[in-house]
Amino acid sequence: MDKQRLNRYNKGMKEERKGIMETKRVIIKGGHVIDPSQHLDDMSNIYIENGTIVGISAGEPDEGWETAEVIEAAGLYAVPGLVDIHVHFRDPGFTEKEDILSGSQAAAAGGITSVVCMPNTNPPVSSPEIIRDILEKAAKADCWVYPMATITKDMAGAVLSDFETLFKAGAIGFSDDGRPVANARLMQDAMVQCQALGAPIASHCEDLDIIGDGKMNLGKVSRELGVPGMDRTSEDSVTAREIELAAGTGTAVHICHVSTKGSADILRDAKARGVRVTAETAPHYFMLTDELLRKGDADYRMNPPLRTEEDRIAILEAVRDGIIDVIATDHAPHTPAQKQDFIKAPNGIVGLETSFGACMTSLVHTGILSLYGLIERMSTLPAKLMGLPAGSLKAGSAADLMLFAPNEEWTVDPARFRSKSRNSAFKGMTFKGKVKLTLLGGRIVYDDRYSGR
Numbered sequence: 001m002d003k004q005r006l007n008r009y010n011k012g013m014k015e016e017r018k019g020i021m022e023t024k025r026v027i028i029k030g031g032h033v034i035d036p037s038q039h040l041d042d043m044s045n046i047y048i049e050n051g052t053i054v055g056i057s058a059g060e061p062d063e064g065w066e067t068a069e070v071i072e073a074a075g076l077y078a079v080p081g082l083v084d085i086h087v088h089f090r091d092p093g094f095t096e097k098e099d100i101l102s103g104s105q106a107a108a109a110g111g112i113t114s115v116v117c118m119p120n121t122n123p124p125v126s127s128p129e130i131i132r133d134i135l136e137k138a139a140k141a142d143c144w145v146y147p148m149a150t151i152t153k154d155m156a157g158a159v160l161s162d163f164e165t166l167f168k169a170g171a172i173g174f175s176d177d178g179r180p181v182a183n184a185r186l187m188q189d190a191m192v193q194c195q196a197l198g199a200p201i202a203s204h205c206e207d208l209d210i211i212g213d214g215k216m217n218l219g220k221v222s223r224e225l226g227v228p229g230m231d232r233t234s235e236d237s238v239t240a241r242e243i244e245l246a247a248g249t250g251t252a253v254h255i256c257h258v259s260t261k262g263s264a265d266i267l268r269d270a271k272a273r274g275v276r277v278t279a280e281t282a283p284h285y286f287m288l289t290d291e292l293l294r295k296g297d298a299d300y301r302m303n304p305p306l307r308t309e310e311d312r313i314a315i316l317e318a319v320r321d322g323i324i325d326v327i328a329t330d331h332a333p334h335t336p337a338q339k340q341d342f343i344k345a346p347n348g349i350v351g352l353e354t355s356f357g358a359c360m361t362s363l364v365h366t367g368i369l370s371l372y373g374l375i376e377r378m379s380t381l382p383a384k385l386m387g388l389p390a391g392s393l394k395a396g397s398a399a400d401l402m403l404f405a406p407n408e409e410w411t412v413d414p415a416r417f418r419s420k421s422r423n424s425a426f427k428g429m430t431f432k433g434k435v436k437l438t439l440l441g442g443r444i445v446y447d448d449r450y451s452g453r
């Protein structure tokens with residue numbers, strides 16, 4: 001990954017923001033700081049100057065910091081801003097669902113300070129002009145926005161994108177997410193070309209011929225409901241294909257939104273063999289199952305679909321063991337009107353504002369992961385995986401950080417989302433662990449310190 005290019009890009013965004021930066025010196029005082037990038041897990045103060053972290057230390061503030069603004073963090077944890085490497089901001093083309101600004105505000109409310117946007121917009125991200133348009137809008141956003149460009153031109157699956165031109169224009173990686181690259185030879189060439197550029201390539205693993213007109217996981221529940229099912233083989237066969245393509249060419253590949261026990265097993269085997277594969281899943285795959293589809297509510301429909309209890313447990317174990325490296329959201333907003341009809345509704349759920357609370361509740365409070373392990377999987381590792389200047393509180397980093405109350409309970413109310421859309425599969429659930437404050441380059445972009453939700 002071309003770090004210099006990314007740093008330049010970020011510096012440009014930072015300079016645009018200077019005018020609205022409120023304070024020169026800020027101390028985050030008395031919080032429990034976790035930063036896996038420097039093995040920190042202790043009570044400390046964080047020192048910020050002009051939006052940049054300048055140091056972390058315990059004890060009394062240094063000389064010259066008496067006049068700094070103090071953010072009291074007693075009782076709270078302070079961690080690097082979360083990094084979500086799989087979101088759909090729908091901009092350009094579907095801004096009735098979400099746009100870059102509303103999406104970034106939803107991210108901020110979820111403690112997320114960097115996102116990777118998928119390119120299935122309208123038009124798709126297949127040209128430098130679209131990338132420039134996204135980056136221009138992103139300069140005013142409440143999180144850092146890193147666009148991916150398409151693997152095949154306009155996601156049509158016929159010819160490969162001009163990777164070098166798109167990479168130079170600011171794409172941070174490549175994916176046809178929303179669709180598979182059906183032609184294995186094209187995918188193989190894409191992997192080799194991305195490898196040469198140092199760009200990550202992410203695969204949406206799905207065989208559309210097997211999927212047919214499936215609407216939910218194929219199994220006991222779909223049969224009882226009489227709803228066309230999505231066979232898990234659709235996901236697993238392409239996961240296996242991508243892994244063999246990577247193994248055969250000696251390149252790296254990232255697998256999006258893993259949902260099945262089969263794919264988790266394939267990944268476990270591939271990693272044991274030393275294949276350079278990484279993977280993500282989303283909270284719904286280790287928290288929810290297809291039993292929820294009995295409600296006949298399209299807010300429980302996404303792609304890949306909610307699977308069975310056996311799959312849920314397998315995904316949970318794969319996250320615990322690091323077989324699935326990172327947690328993303330696959331934030332996929334749709335309007336209430338579009339989600340009205342159970343069968344005709346498009347696939348996808350929103351996730352930015354619930355992922356941290358969901359993970360705290362299902363992974364940390366259950367003892368499956370330590371807090372440190374969770375922050376690794378939601379910040380440090382995703383940043384590393386996509387080559388982003390994020391996921392760290394090291395001196396010199398942008399002051400992107402999140403404060404949270406580990407034991408505060410709250411109930412998910414989609415009416416209060418900052419996202420334009422409301423299609424949450426977690427609606428009505430109570431979570432333990434709440435984002436209280438989000439800073440982006442030292443600027444407060446979300447503040448829940450004084451108001452309950």
Ligand SMILES: [Zn+2]
Pocket residue numbers: 177178179204256257303304
């Ligand atoms: Zn996808």
